[in-house]
Amino acid sequence: MAANRRKDRNGDVLPLYETKSTPHLDGLESINENRIANLTGKVQSLKSLTMNIGTEITSSSKLMDTMNESYYTTQNTLKGTMGRLKNVSKSSGISIWTWLVFFCIVALIFVLVRY
Template sequence: MANRFGRKDKVDTALPLYETRQSPSSPFLGRSSFGDDELESRNNGRIEGLTGKVQSLKHITMAIGHEINSSTNLMESMNDSFSSTHNVVSTTMLKLKNLSQRHGISIWTWLLFFCCVALVFVWVRY
């Protein structure tokens, strides 16, 4: 089972719970061409690069948040205006229905009259 999980040591030589085998603490220990100052400057450069990337991601995230807030406000105002428009249209339709029933003229006659008037307006315009 030890081979199955990639362990090279045998079961008899199992390590205690909090002990590990000693391994080199840095991949650069055997290399003498890199000095501590050079490694430190590389690390500082990488840290600055990562800091810049984090700042740009933060800026993008803030911009996305502002866009979401403005879109939410726009959707709420559109919902309110559509609701008021729905109320106006339903009231108008109710009035037209009552008008057509009181005078004995069917709604289809009013619809035909409206279509004729609309066609006259379109014909006059062009």
């Protein structure tokens, strides 16, 4: 049975398992525990970060939906206003460009008076 076992350089039969000193094993185990604790902390940080990213994505999606609805509401309001302006300009005989210039002048006056 000793013939099948491993031998060292001198030809001596090596034991079935290698024994190392207990302080050496304790040191290695301590290093491994420190590394595991370090990795556990990093994993927890990454988990927290991904949860925060998910929350941010959800809130951003809700904000985009709200902005989209607001955009369509504003678009419909402007379409109605433009339609009414066209009707007013046709019925009064004044062109749309004249109304546009008038509106710009009034807006400019409001801006200048405010400042």
